[in-house]
Amino acid sequence: MSFHVLTAELIQECSTFNKGRTGLDEYRVEILETGAAAIAQRREARAELKGFLDVAEAEGWRVTHALSATATPGPIVTAEAFEHLLGIITDAAAAQKDSLDGVLLALHGAMAAEGCDDPEGELLTRLRAILGPDLPIGITLDLHTNTTPEMAAGANVAVSFKTYPHVDHVETASHAARVMQRLMEGRARGRTLRLKLPMLDEANGGRSDVMPTMAYYDRARAHETEPGILAVSVNSGFADADVLESGPSILVSYDLLTEGAAARAEQIARDLAGSIWADRDACANRFLSVAETCAYVQGFQPKRPGPLVISDFSDNPGAGAYGDATNLLAGLLELNLQNAGFGPLIDPEAAATLHGHALGETVTLPVGGKCDPRYGGAPLMLTGEIRHLSAEGLLVGDGPVIGGITFRFGKTAVLRVNGIDILIVTERGQAYDLQQFKAFGIQPETLSVLGLKSQQHFRAAFEPIAAEVIVCDCGALASPNYRIRDYFKLRRPIWPLDEIAGAPDFLIS
Structure with missing residues (x-):
């Protein structure tokens, strides 16, 4: 059976402390293209779209590519650009909804816009309103994502990078696409659990070339071989954004059809979070x-x-x-x-x-x-x-x-x-x-x-x-001295800005 999949890339990381604004012109510097024009530029690049398309061709999918929009990290996105970019994706979903079998989105996870601190969560919420609760949606994320409950709720599978420097764009997207194949075939029903730590940053900012951080990714990969575990993502967060959910998180996507997978997903998330908390002072940089x-x-x-x-x-x-x-x-x-x-x-x-x-x-x-x-x-x-x-x-x-x-x-x-x-x-x-x-x-x-x-x-x-x-x-x-910036929106208490005595609370959604 041939499946029809909607794909899009919307990638931007935003410092809320930068006084400027990111508009459509800033996207055009890197890429702001739709459909075939976007594919022509990104098909053989080190980009998530290549990973989606590699699996699509292997599995015989029909792909509708809505958008590739990526800008260098910078200030928050203007309201006009935000609505324009999300509108391209949601309009495509509305136009194709009767024939779609799945959606794959390459996102960053630390985007911010005028009037919206969680653009990725807002995009997923809008897509669910159009496509309903059952159509499989998969997302890829930068490991510097500030994940939100809305992002986890909207994604049947979420896969973050496991390298920093980020060199696994294609592999991450291929992983999400392979899981999407299982979801569309009905061999799995995905749900994503999110655990948020009371931290502003992981000790090494997510570096995959130093211990102890690199060991977290090794553990995540090992967990992904377990029955019912579709993806495990260790996210260091993005401390340069003053938003409610800034900071490290764990995402575990699991299969509702596998007995015990939900409980195992929570145990995996708690174990990884416990290690990250225990290692919070183990910074490799001098x-x-x-x-x-x-x-x-x-x-x-x-x-x-x-x-x-x-x-x-x-x-x-x-x-x-x-x-x-x-x-x-x-x-x-x-x-x-x-x-x-x-x-x-x-x-x-x-x-x-x-x-x-x-x-x-x-x-x-x-x-x-x-x-x-x-x-x-x-x-x-x-x-x-x-x-x-x-x-x-x-x-x-x-x-x-x-x-x-x-x-x-x-x-x-x-x-x-x-x-x-x-x-x-x-x-x-x-x-x-x-x-x-x-x-x-x-x-x-x-x-x-x-x-x-x-x-x-x-x-x-x-x-x-x-x-x-x-x-x-x-x-x-x-x-890295966070105290030079004034934070107002963070969920508090949060390390290292606040003292946290005893075992921390891990928020699960």
């Missing part, structure tokens, strides 16, 4: 101040070829930070380095100014620190030589995170100042692919020092070429 970072750079003696890679952790655009913090850059410029690199620093004004000059010119201009100097430093007045100009900032990723995906930085320039090639860009984006530098004349492997605006995704491509990696907290918006 966060250096700017002064400590610069001292480390000065004394660095490499033990293998490659650059000393510095994560400008708290100014990660991938966590919704502004990407224009200057504190770390200012410190590095004082060291008179040779053959160093830094970026991507997001400064549309500086990029436009540099494009008013020619290659090889020496230019003086203010760089960075323009969005909110309280977080990460004020603008720097720099004098440097223009080493590269690109009108579109276009590149195609070739690494494990964005391999095959076309990426646009907009107007892009490389300014060499005090031995540092500074990659200055217009559009938002963190560092997670070597091509983000190579496309603009910077060869990361050959550098002495490389500062990256990224927290963890950079490791997939840059750690293999690095002599060493260190992490700096420059005091920008995504600082």
Whole structure:
């Protein structure tokens, strides 16, 4: 029997502390396409749609693809964009509802919009109103999702990434699609249990390359082989969103047709949550101040070829930070380095100014620190030589995170100042692919020092070429010091902002 499945991708992670707004133009920078046009761009990319379509072709499904919309993490989504994007998906569902056998959605889980703190839950609620309670719906999520009861209630199966850096987009989507096949055949009836921990973040932010966090994913995979357990997702949450349900959660999708599966799902969730709570202080990162970072750079003696890679952790655009913090850059410029690199620093004004000059010119201009100097430093007045100009900032990723995906930085320039090639860009984006530098004349492997605006995704491509990696907290918006941000909506008490004595309460829905 051939099944008809509606698919869509709607992916955005939002920092509620970022003063800006994400509109449709921000989606168009990455992708905002429907139907065949979306499939043409995403079919062979490291994207969830590929995983859905791989299974669809193998099983002979008829697929109606409604939307692929993804934007770099940033501020909350405008009400207009929110309604437009959800409307594309719900209109497609309404038009096809009489022939649909299932729905597969690639979501993030930490989206926020004007007037709505839970867009993913709202989307699922609207779809249920159109399609009814029985049509199978499967979702994929980033492990940095802030899951809600509405998200769990709307999804017969929910599958989150199990890698950070995220390199399992396709595998995660394939997992959800394989379960969808079982649901549509009637061989399983899925339900998703959600457990919420009273924490703002997991100890390592979901890193899958360090203990004890990586062991949680191994345990989840092992549980997924048990009878009646369809998917187990360990979510570290997204602490840069001030919403009620921010923080780590466990999702266990189970089969109602399997005796004892519901009880086993709750036991799995409680066991994993207990470990995450017990390990809440086991952070693998050592966060250096700017002064400590610069001292480390000065004394660095490499033990293998490659650059000393510095994560400008708290100014990660991938966590919704502004990407224009200057504190770390200012410190590095004082060291008179040779053959160093830094970026991507997001400064549309500086990029436009540099494009008013020619290659090889020496230019003086203010760089960075323009969005909110309280977080990460004020603008720097720099004098440097223009080493590269690109009108579109276009590149195609070739690494494990964005391999095959076309990426646009907009107007892009490389300014060499005090031995540092500074990659200055217009559009938002963190560092997670070597091509983000190579496309603009910077060869990361050959550098002495490389500062990256990224927290963890950079490791997939840059750690293999690095002599060493260190992490700096420059005091920008995504600082691991949560107390620099004012939270008002969180469910309290919550660790580490509050003291929680004794065994914590785990909320189950």
